[in-house]
Amino acid sequence: MPDSCLFCRIVAGEIPATIVHETPDTVAFRDINPRAPSHILVIPRRHVDSVATLAPADEALAGRLLLAAGEIARQEGFADQGYRVISNIGDWGGQTVSHLHLHVMGGRSFTWPPG
Numbered sequence: 001m002p003d004s005c006l007f008c009r010i011v012a013g014e015i016p017a018t019i020v021h022e023t024p025d026t027v028a029f030r031d032i033n034p035r036a037p038s039h040i041l042v043i044p045r046r047h048v049d050s051v052a053t054l055a056p057a058d059e060a061l062a063g064r065l066l067l068a069a070g071e072i073a074r075q076e077g078f079a080d081q082g083y084r085v086i087s088n089i090g091d092w093g094g095q096t097v098s099h100l101h102l103h104v105m106g107g108r109s110f111t112w113p114p115g
């Protein structure tokens, strides 16, 4: 793991985070700058740069991240209303932390116009 990776340091417990969900392979915590009433990041414990660098051997891990996203939505109570799961990749994708993460956002509508 890159020593300087912010999310690896959260996994290691070196940087505090509000952890809301954990599995043997994944950790989820509240985004420090939430853009929805509930905004959670789900990450693999093991460092992976982004969706773009997932390998065929990471197939199970990729599935577990999505399963965790669904469990978090139910746990947070917005699964029935609907919600958004996104992953930003690279510069043009707006990725600012180079450790794969899914944004799980709920508690408001993401449609435009709203409603």
Ligand code: AMP
Binding pocket: 006, 015, 017, 029, 030, 031, 032, 033, 034, 041, 087, 088, 094, 095, 096, 097, 098
């Ligand atoms: P992205 O821009 O897709 O790479 O998403 C990175 C996310 O990490 C942003 O939404 C940030 O608000 C969030 N973030 C940055 N530092 C922290 C931190 N220490 N704890 C929780 N979330 C963070």
Ligand code: ZN
Binding pocket: 001, 002, 005, 006, 007, 008, 009, 046, 047, 048, 098, 099
């Ligand atoms: Zn990392």
